[in-house]
C-alpha cells in the first residue's frame with residue numbers, strides 16, 4: 454500500500470482524511486514540521502506528501518524548501534485555504550507539484566495521489582537498488598584483486614619490449630589487454646592483430662611474412678605481411694596455439710633474428726616489432742601432446758598474463774554491469790538510473806561460459822528490454838550462451854529496429870504461450886494495452902490458436 458504523509462495542523466482534517474483513505478493508502482499525519490521530519494526519516498518509502506501552506510506558527514513554504522532539499526524525490530502537493538495566490542505560485546516554484554484548496558474533497562485527494570505519487574520502482578533508487586552512475590573506463594573494467602594485479606603487470610610491461618602471452622578463457626578480454634599494452638607502450642607504429650585460427654593454415658605464413666609476385670599461384674602482386682605492417686608497433690598473434698608445427702619453427706626463427714623474408718623473396722627485412730600473443734588453449738597441454746614447440750613458448754612468454762574467468766571474480770560484476778548499462782543506454786537513448794540488487798545476485802551466480810563477451814550481450818538485451826529507469830530481474834535473459842540459438846542476436850541484425858522487433862515478437866509469443874493465449878492477461882503481463890497487443894500480433898503475423 455502506498456504511504457502518504459499529510460502535514461497539517463488541523464487535527465480533525467487529518468483524522469478524517471486518514472479514515473476516508475484507510476482502505477487504499479496508509480496515511481501518516483504530522484501537525485508540526487518536527488513530527489513530519491521524524492516520520493520522513495523513519496519511513497523511507499513515503500510516496501507523496503500533502504503539505505498545508507499555513508502550518509500553525511511555522512511557514513509551510515519553509516518546510517517545503519527543506520523537504521525538497523532533504524527528500525528531493527518525494528512529490529509534494531500543497532493544501533491551501535485561499536486558492537491561487539502568490540504563496541501558491543511560490544510553492545510551485547520551490548518544487549511543489551500542484552495544490553488543492555480547502556475544503557478538501559476525498560475524490561480530489563485520490564486523483565492527486567494517483568497522478569503524482571512517486572513510482573517507487575522507477576523514480577528513485579530505493580534500498581533494493583544501486584545507482585547506475587557513470588563508470589568511466591580506463592579501458593579495462595574491474596576492481597577485483599586479480600584484475601588489479603593484471604593491470605599492474607600491464608602498466609609495468611607495456612613500455613618494455615618484452616613479449617607478452619595473454620592466457621584466459623574465451624571472452625575474458627585478451628584482445629582488450631593486448632590493445633592496452635600497445636597503447637601504453639608509447640610505440641608509434643600500428644597495432645596489428647591477426648587471428649591465427651581464422652586464417653587457413655596454408656595461408657597464414659604468407660599473411661604473416663608477406664610474399665613476392667609469383668611466389669605461389671594466385672600471387673599476382675607482392676604483398677607485405679602483418680609483421681611489416683606492425684613495424685615500429687605491435688603485432689598481436691591471437692590464438693597462437695593454432696599455428697602448425699612447421700610455421701612455429703619459422704616464427705621462432707623470425708623472433709630470434711628479428712628479420713623476415715617475403716615468401717618467394719630473398720631480401721631480408723629488419724623488424725622492430727613488439728610481440729603480444731594470446732591463447733585460450735592450455736599451451737602446456739599442447740606441449741605435452743607435442744603440438745607446440747617449447748622453445749617457441751619460452752620465446753613468446755616473456756611475461757604471461759592470466760586473465761581470470763568472470764565467474765571467479767564476482768566482485769567485478771556490479772561495475773561491469775554499470776559500465777555496459779551506460780554504454781547501451783546511451784546507444785538506445787534510455788535513461789537507466791537504477792539497478793535492482795537482485796539482478797546483481799543473479800548475474801553473480803551464473804557461470805558465464807562466454808565470460809565478459811556473454812555478459813555484455815546479456816546487459817545489451819536487458820537495456821533493450823528495460824521499460825523504465827531500472828534494470829529488473831525479468832530483463833535478464835541468461836539463456837543466451839554460445840550454445841543457444843539466440844546467441845549472436847546482437848550482431849545478426851542490420852539495425853536496432855530489427856533487433857528490437859525480433860525481441861518484441863519473441864516476447865509476445867512467449868507471453869501468449871504462458872498466458873494460454875488469453876489476450877488481456879498477455880497484455881497485462883507485457884505491460885501494454887490490449888489494443889496495442891492486437892496491433893502487434895497483426896504486425897508480426899502471429900497466429901492465435903483456438
Ligand SMILES: Nc1ncnc2c1ncn2[C@@H]1O[C@H](COP(=O)(O)OP(=O)(O)OP(=O)(O)O)[C@@H](O)[C@H]1O
Pocket residue numbers: 592593594595621622623624625626627628629630733809810813
Ligand atoms: N574488463 C573488461 N572491461 C570492459 N570490457 C571488457 C572487459 N573484458 C572484456 N571486455 C569486452 O568483452 C568483449 C570480449 O573481449 P575480448 O575480445 O578482448 O575477449 P577475448 O579474451 O579476446 O576472447 P576470445 O578468446 O573469444 O577471442 C569485448 O567487447 C571487450 O571489449
Ligand SMILES: [Mg+2]
Pocket residue numbers: 627628691
Ligand atoms: Mg580474442
